[in-house]
Amino acid sequence: MELNSKIPEGPIAEKWTNYKFDRKLVNPANRRKYDIIVVGTGLAGGAAAATLGEQGYNVKAFTFHDSPRRAHSIAAQGGINAxxxxxxxxxxxxxxxxxxxxxxxxxAREANVYRLAEESVRIIDQMTAQGVPFAREYGGLLDNRSFGGAQVSRTFYARGQTGQQLLLGVYQQLERQIGLGNVALYNRTELVDVVVVDGRAAGIVVRDLLTGELASHSAHAVVLATGGYSNAFFLSTNAMACNVTAAWRAHRKGAAFANPCYTQIHPTCIPQSDDFQSKLTLMSESLRNDGRIWCPKDPDETRSPELIPEEDRDYYLERRYPSFGNLAPRDIASRAAKIVVDEGKGVGPLKNGVYLDFADAIGRLGEDTIRERYGNLFEMYERITDESPYQQPMRIYPAVHYTMGGLWVDYELMTTVPGLYAAGEANFSDHGANRLGASALMQGLADGYFVLPNTISNYLAPQLGTTPVPTDHPEFKAAEAAATERFAGYLAIGGTRSPDSFHQELGKIMWDYCGMERTKQGLEKALSEIPALHEEFRKDLRVTGSGTSTNQTLEKAGRVDDFFELAQVMCLDALTREESCGGHFRAEHQTDEGEAERDDDHFAEVAAWEWTGDPSKPIRNTEPLTFDNVHLAVRSYK
Amino acid sequence: MSELNVTLKVWRQAGPDAAGSFDTIKADGINDEMSFLEMLDVVNERLINLGKEAIVFDHDCREGICGTCSLMINGQAHGPAKGTATCQLHMRKFHDGQEIVIEPFRATAFPVIRDLMVDRSAFDKIVASGGFITAETGGAPDANLTPIPKPVADAAMDAAACIGCGACVAACPNSAANLFTAAKVSHLNLLPQGQAERYGRVEAMVDTMEDFFGSCTNHGECQEACPKEISIDFIALMNKDYLKSKFKNRRMVSRK
Known part of the structure; x- marks a missing residue:
């Protein structure tokens, strides 16, 4: 498989400008002759669909939600960098x-990241013009806060619900295009296959979640903006419906899947309270601006937190990373929490958390200021735990939150299948092995508003005068038949276990062996257990109900089936990457101080996995990474 | 942590046109740390183990922000906790032996799809008719060019906090969507960026709303049910702008 990243020539600061001038254009009058499919209506998909609609293309947008406003981008709390x-x-x-x-x-690829930083500035302008009520100073200008991994204040926010406000901004632009007839929306409709004809993306097969009917849609280009795959772990901060199916189905049709082992474990989530838990809840990283993280020095500590004197507390982040302190990046803060909890210094009834303490900040700034900054987060915490963070410290622990890996894309966001694009969290491009806080919103919006609408014309222009492959083409019919068989198959097994029970068991394997710390031995164990469990899934699954009306159990079965295959390549990727970097920590590769140890000589590369038909034997292709501007160095936040 | 035994009376309906009825389901051994939806997950898991169909309900983020979850719980939209969406409601709000009646949000504009799932796409149509600021991608001026006084930005944010769940409609004796519509109108009409389309927006959105929903008679149930505690003051703001729009837009009601 050839991986051509298509990075434009020129100095880093001129690449994007040069690209935009050199690419082929489609003139406004010709745009209506093109059909584009956009799957997913979160920040990336919604923004792309709205912008392409504004430009004059015929857009079909698909979401499995009831409304585009539900996408999980909505749950981002803290902010957006610019x-x-x-x-x-x-x-x-x-x-x-x-x-x-x-x-x-x-x-990460330098050229992509530079473009992201350039476009960040325009995102804030764009969203403000659309009416996003960002937080402001008394003088009326925009306010900023700080986030992990940076020593400047560059994070724009709307209370603790920045993702919500940005998504509603995007949703409003999308609804405007729907009202104008430029975008046709298909809600409660889930992608079940990607169709490739003569080596190019020809369209998709979708399933109506209310009737179970399958339908094919074809277009000149297909954009997948279908989010990440954190739910492979079952327990994550992702919404319940988040899944890998769209990306995985594209992978099975030839799109390489890059760096699947790069998963982000967010340091500040509410610890699990028992086995019945369905998901974990994030507490925004912005809380680390004013909260101090600590644990008792003594593993046998029994006093309640306010009675533990200063000298018996370990502010371990401030101690280990004095210059970044509580704002150390996510991977580092997460691992540090795991270390103290593994040492038995955890807090709470299950001793599975650390304290995030606001007492100092409340003393310094007053309760009103803290309420103003984090009021809704504190309320959410209290609703879940029945404890008030104004009175006692929060308890937090890391949880799976975001996946840096995803479909491999070139500089134009095109996958290894011509005409098939991936945007937002669904692609792998900008965050390397660890994403900084407040950068996911930035990337989704940059891809959807400013990158994709500029790059897609380069592919479309030469196709002027062609019509999309008709949906009665044998490839579409074959994909429909395969999907019909797949869903009928789940119903026909008639075993004893629900899709959720398999998902839960798979998630536990992934968390234990492919979570915050990975070892060769553990990954090999996972790689033997996952196929066995998948086999049991095929034999003992029980899906009640029918395939011809709303059936959430059946929907879940399809998603879990795909997670099984993805989980194997995640573990394989983690096993082959014999180094520690960012969110990927291999216990065998650490410094004497317990920090991640990279191996730039052998692994300064992207691993792009190619489907072979056997989920346990994919092919590992590589794209070398070169660093001409930021020089390779040991990442230090001390 | 303690265990509860509760009895659920759940609305089951096979499809949009089918007749529905209440099913009585015993839910024993429910941990009071569970969220309400986790309790339903447990009940569904048990139903599947018995070979029965799971109860269909809408839900997604379980953080009270996406607005997907709904449910009338003992006659209250999103249940008994104030300012709380169903997904953030916990079983500690219920007592051992309690009977819990679970119904879908009921309104003509929200037809039942199956069991507890309803179709709220009428909300999207209201937004599509004018709930936006026309600012196409590419031409925006610097974000700090237009200062917005903090109280104005804060008031717009208060309105913009709406999650579009539909509890206001479900709680209203008239099934009116005035709180939902007013929240979106006010969010945009308060901001300087929203002024150019202010009166066109309010007229189009209110007119579209009236195609689907009942009329507001100021009961205030919507504000009580709203999981984001959005104030009915915004309805007054919307009504004021709507009245003005009939003059500003030079389209008198009688000539329409």
């Missing part, structure tokens, strides 16, 4: 670029 330098504290496009490459532990 190199505006409104605080005059030394920020610049170059610094955001530098921080992101370094934060990603030197495993």
């Amino acid at each position: 190199a505006k330098n409104y605080k005059g504290d030394g920020d610049s496009v170059y610094r955001l670029f530098y921080d992101t490459v370094k934060g990603g532990d030197f495993r």
Whole structure:
């Protein structure tokens, strides 16, 4: 498989400008002759669909939700980065670029990251013009806060619900295009296959979640903006319906899957309270601006937190990383929490958390200021735990939150299948091995608003005058038949276990062996257990109900089936990457101080896995990464 | 942590046109740390183990922000906890031996799809008719060019916090969507960026709303049910702008 990243020529700061001038254009009058399919209506998909609709293309947008406003982008709390330098504290496009490459532990493509930093500035302008009520200072100008992995204040926010406000902004633009007839929306409709004809993306097969009917749609180009795969772990901060199916079905049709082992474990989530738990809830990283993280020094500590004197507390992040302190990047903060909890110093009834303490900040700034900044987060915490963070410290523990890996894309966001694009969390491109806080919203919006609408014309222009492959083409019929058989198959097994019970068991294997710390031995164990469990799934699954009306159990079965195959390549990727970098920590590769140890000589590369028909034997292709601007260095936050 | 035994009376309906009825389901051994939806997950798991169909209900983020979950619980939209969506409601709010009646959100504009799942796409149609600021991608000026006084930005944010769940409609004796519509109108009409389309927006959105929903008679049930505690003051703001729009837009009601 050839991996051509198509990085434009020229100095880093001119690449995107050069590209935009050199690419082929489609003139406004010709755009209506093209059909584009966009799957997913979160920040990336919604923004792409709206913008392509505005430009004059015929767009079909698909979401499995009842409305585009439900996409999981909505749950992002803390904020969105942009190199505006409104605080005059030394920020610049170059610094955001530098921080992101370094934060990603030197495993991202420089050219993509620089473009992201450039576009970050326009995102804030665009979203403000659309009416996103970002937080403001008394003078009426925009406010900023700080986030992990940066020493400048560059994070824009809307209370603790920035993702919600940005998604509603995108949703409103999308609804406008729907109202104008430029975008046709298919809600409660799930992608079940991608169709490739003569080596190009020809369209998709979808399943109506209310009637179970399958239908084919064809277009000149297909965009997947279908999010990440954290739910492979069962327990994650992702919404219940988040799944890998769209990306995985594309992978099975020839799209390479890059760096699947790069998963982000977010340091500040509410610890699990028991086995019945269905998902974990994130507490925004922005809380680390004012909260101090600590655990008792003594593993046998029994006093309640306010009675533990200063000298008996270990502010371990401040101690180990004095210059970044509580704002150390996510991978580092997560692992540090795991270390103290593994030492038996955990807090709470199950001793599975650490404290995030606001007492100092409340003393310094007053309860009103803290309420203003984090009020809704504190309320959410109290609703879940029945404890008030104004009175006692929060308890937090890391949880799976985001996946940096995803479909391999070139500079144009095109996968290895011509005409098939991936945007937002669904692709792998910008965050390397670790994503900095407040960068996911930035990437989704950059891809959807500014990158894809510029790159897609380069592919479309030469196709002027062609019509999409008709949906009665044998490839579409074959894909429909395969999907019919697949869903009928789940119903026909008639075993004893629900899809959820398999998902839960798979998630436990993944968390134990492919979670925060990975070992060769553990990964090999996972690689023997997963196929066995998948086999049991095929034999003992029980899906009640029918395939011809709303059946959430059946939907779940299809998603879990795909997670089984993905889980294997995640473990294989983690096993082959014999180094530690960012969110991928191999216990065999650490420094004497317990920090991640990269191996740049052998692994400064992207691993792009190719489907072979056997989920246990994919082919590993590589794209070398070169660093001409940010020099490879040991990432230090001390 | 303690265990509860509760009795659920759940609305089951096979399809949009089927007749529905209540099913009585015993839910024993429910841990009070569970969320309400986790309790339903447990009940569904048990139903599947018995070879029965799981109860269909809408849900997704389980963090109270996506607005997908709904449910009338003992006659209250999103249940008994104030300012809380169903997914953030916990079983500790219920007592051992309690009977819990679970129904879908009921309104003509929200037809039942199956069991507890309803179709709320009428909300999207209201937004499509004018719930946006026309600012196509590419031409935006610098974000700090237009300062917005903090109280104005805060008030817009208060309105924009709406999650579009439909509890306001379900709680309203008239099935009116005035709180939902007013929240979106006010969010955009308060901001300087929203002024150019202010009166066109309010007129189009209110007119579309009236195609689907009942009329507001100021009961205030919507504000009580709203999981984001959005104030009915916004309805007054919307009504004021709507009235003005009939003059500003030079389209008198009688000539329509």
